[in-house]
Amino acid sequence: MTSLDPVSAVNLTNCDRELIHIPGSVQAHGFLLVFARSAEDRLIVVQASENAAEWLRVSLNQIIGGSCANLLGEQLSSELRAEFHSRPDSRSSHYLRSMQLASGEQVELITHSLGERLVVEFERAEEHVSPARLNKTIVNVVAQLETIHDIGELARTITAEIHALTGFDRVLLYSFDEEGHGTVVAENNGGKLPGMLHLHFPATDIPKQARHLYLLNRLRIIPDVDYEPSPLIAADGSDEPLDMTYCVLRSVSPVHREYMRNMGTAASMSFSVVVEGKLWGMISCHHATPLSVPYVVRSGCDVLTRIVAAQISAYDRAANFAEAIRLKAVERDLLTYMTLEEKYVDGLTNHPDKVMELARATGAAFVLDDTCLLMGETPNEAGVRLIADWLRNTGRPDLFATDHLSSHLSAAEGFLDTASGLLAISLSQVHRFQILWFRPEMIRTVHWAGEPRKRVSEVGGTIRIDPRHSFEGWSELVRQRSEAWSAVEIEAARDFRNAMLFIVLRRAEELADMAAELEFTNKELEAFSYSVSHDLRAPFRHISGFAELLLIDESDKLTDKGKRYIEKITQSAQFAGVLVDSLLNFSQIARTKLTLRAVEMEPLVREVWDDVVSQEMRGREIEFTCGHLPLVEGDVNLLRQVWRNLLSNAAKYTSKRDLARIEVNAHRDQQQYIFSVRDNGAGFDNRYAHKLFGAFQRLHRIEEFEGTGIGLANVRRIIARHGGQTWAEGKLNAGAVFFFSMPIPENL
Structure with a gap:
């Protein structure tokens, strides 16, 4: 026969990797048999806990490979076969009945099936508990729910009832946050164990595989922390280690037993509070001395726990529904504002309070291409752009939320007072449009049940992580975090x-x-x-x-x-x-097709200017300057028309000046070049600047300055075809400046 105990050498160095669902042993307050069906539909024992021999008073050799009928009688064998047929692969424990062994010991039978195996646990029966008392307790709790309106009061009620039902010295209900840390929200304590109300427990106290186990099997009981584990035995090579996820007698990790001893707890029992499929919290019971709880009492506590979970779910749903309705109304208002504005973004920027209310933020920012609009309490524009660029350049999702921005972006430590928390959405990966909401740092003190970091020690040359030894209050100041979204x-x-x-x-x-x-x-x-x-x-x-x-x-x-x-x-x-x-x-x-090539603007301007002077400005006193002009990509013939129109206009409207001054310049503005033609001519009323580039639009009488009114319209059309814009500034009798932009070529 082969022992199936894979955790006998656990040294606490790998808590998160420990296979706690296959401990290979059971606790001492019962024994376990695993049956398989033979070809004749008989139940044959293929695995047994070593202590089964003591409980059944037969040798282990007689148990392994023996039939259920021979070991436990034909009647029980028939019941178990029916159980096997009616609940195949049930993967959840089911109370069958109680029975008396040949030794006179009374046991409770709890079964579940795993594939082709039927697992039967025989747990020592404790003193009889009146079902009427349990029913009365459950009915009273349900009746009280009508007058309970918050989770705190509900938690206090349930811990008091479970304390009364089980007799445990201390009953705690604690909830988990998003990071897995637990907070004790209610406690009922008889005074023999230290109080833990409002204390925090680090996530490392319950490894992730244990949390998963608590979701699958919501009850765990340890009547005596100092029990001697009884290993599972199977015929040589006959079976894999048994998955004991759903076993009541499952032996627990040596790490957890050491943790209990450090806590001064000799017995414990816990129930998982599962809300919407997630481990919301735990009801944890502790006793200073060994204590067993009858199955029927545990079942009653489990029912109460499920009632509590359902009520918490109802509270959460009601609160979330009310908040969702409120935020939906804010969203509706914002969308209405957007649709009423010609530029939909104005509908948001004109109502900053509503924008911030949508996320209960203290500040918000819009980043639209090169524009950055701030509202409320935010980092400065440079800080907002830094965050927006980080979101965009690191491939963050279209929606990103954190209450600890500095843990993602170290530079965020520079604006904790405005942006410790960030909620951001992006509407486009092509044209930048990001909305960012901010929350400030919320400094708080967390009271832990002992120093939360586990100690590292060396034993026999092996480095190991020790479970915590002290659970005395230990305070920590938490910084760089905002209120969570x-x-x-x-x-x-x-x-x-x-x-x-x-x-x-x-x-x-x-x-x-x-x-x-x-x-x-x-x-x-x-x-x-x-x-x-x-x-x-x-x-x-x-x-x-x-x-x-x-x-x-x-x-x-x-x-x-x-x-x-x-x-x-x-x-x-x-x-x-x-x-x-x-x-x-x-x-x-x-209609003309653009023929794009590199165009040197400075020689082109001087060439056009010479033509204008020879044809339109002979005999006039002129002061012409041309700054350095960059290389662009365009159609040289069309750009020649642009310069011809602009320079000819400058010559025409300075004709009444004794000294005509005309300047051509250019400068870079982000991803474009801005060209300008400035003159000291007749100018124009700047209120009508928007009319200048329209066809047949004139701001001066034809008797004063001849012309068709088409030239500037040609300029606008040509520049638009090159991806640029045109505009002008002027003052009546004080000259004018005409501008146009051209994209900076990428490949020149």
Whole structure:
């Protein structure tokens, strides 16, 4: 036969890796048999705890491989076969009944099945407890629920009832936080053990595999911490180590037993408080001396614990539902503000209090491409940009939340007073649009049940981690953390992001439809203007030509007044011809395919300026300066038109100055170059600057300065096709500055 005890050599160095679900042994207050079905449907023992021989008063050789009928009688064998058939692979313990062994010992039978194995535990029966008393306790607790309205009062009630039912010296109810640390929220103490109300227990006290076990099997009992484990025995090579997850008698880790001794506890019992499938907390019972609790009492306590879990779930759901409704109303208001504004972002920035209320934040920030808008208490703009860049560059998800930002971003230690906590959403990975909510540092004192860090010691050359020896109050000042973001607040931010995406997409669809309509209309207008201007050129030439012939051939027959009329006709026809040519050029600009290449702006400007001087500024006193102009990528012929229009305009509107001053400059602004043409000419009223670049728009009478009103419209159209913008600034009789931007080329 083979012993199946895989943890006999545990040395506390690997608590988180200890296989506590297969300890390979049972506690001493009972024994365990594992049955398999034979071909004749008989139950045969394939594993047994070593102490079964003592309990059954037969040798282990007779037990292993023996039949249930021979060992325990035909009646029990029949009941167990029925149990096996009715609850295959049940993976949860089931109370069968009590029985008296041949030795006269009374035991309780608890079963569960694992695949092709039936596990039967025989636990020593304790004194009989009246079911009526248990029922009365449960009924009283349920009745009290109608008057209990918070978790604190509920916790105090349940610990008092379990203390009365079980007789344990100390009964605690503690809850777990997101990091797994436990806090005692209620205690009922008979005075024999130290009080622990409001103390904290570190997550390391309950390793992660133990937490998983508590979810699967909600009850754990240790009647005597100093029990002698009884190993499981199987026929050689006949079985794998038994998974004892659902066993009542499962032996516990040596680490935990040492922990109990350090705590001064000789017996313990615990019930898992499972809420919404998660381990919300534990009801933990401690006794200074060994103590056994009858199965029926444990079952009653388990029922009470499940009632408490259901009530906590109801409280949480009600609170979360109320908060979700409140935040949904805030979201609705914000979305309404967005839809009412031409720029939907203005709907948010104009209502900062609502934006912060959505996440119960003390500050918020919007980062939109190169714009950063702050509201409430936030880091300065540089700090906000640092956080936003970190979120973007480290591939954080579209929604990120933490109450300990400095643990992720060390630079955040510089603004703990405004941004210890961060909740952020991102709406686009292409065009930056991030919303960040902030919470300040919340300094608090945590009272631990003993110093939470485990000690490391060396025993026989082996380094081991010791369970804590002291549970006296130990205080720690917790810093660099904010109030944690609740699940409801995080979900509200997620919902808001999705709603904003819907609005943005809907607005984008509307703009796309408008753009398509405008594109179609523009194409029709361009085709129409091209056709009209082309067809009008000949008539205007004819009018001008025949008027000139009339002056030459019939001059002697015309009066002076008639000659003036014909001169006016000639001038108007010529101007109309120029206007038609300009209109034709304007329509052709949109139809011309761009031929992009590297363009040296400075030589181009000087070339165009020489042409302007020779054609339009002979005999005038001029002071012209051209700063260093960068290399750009563009269509050189179209850019030549831009400079021709701007420099010709500067020459025209400085014509009444004794000394004309014209300056051309450029500078870099982030990812673009800004070019400017400044003059000291007639200027304009800056209130009408937005009209300058429209077709046929003039801010001066034609009698003062001639022109068609098409030149600046051509400039805007050409620059727009190069991905830039145009604008102007001026003051009447004090000159003007015309600007245009060009993207900085990536490959030049």
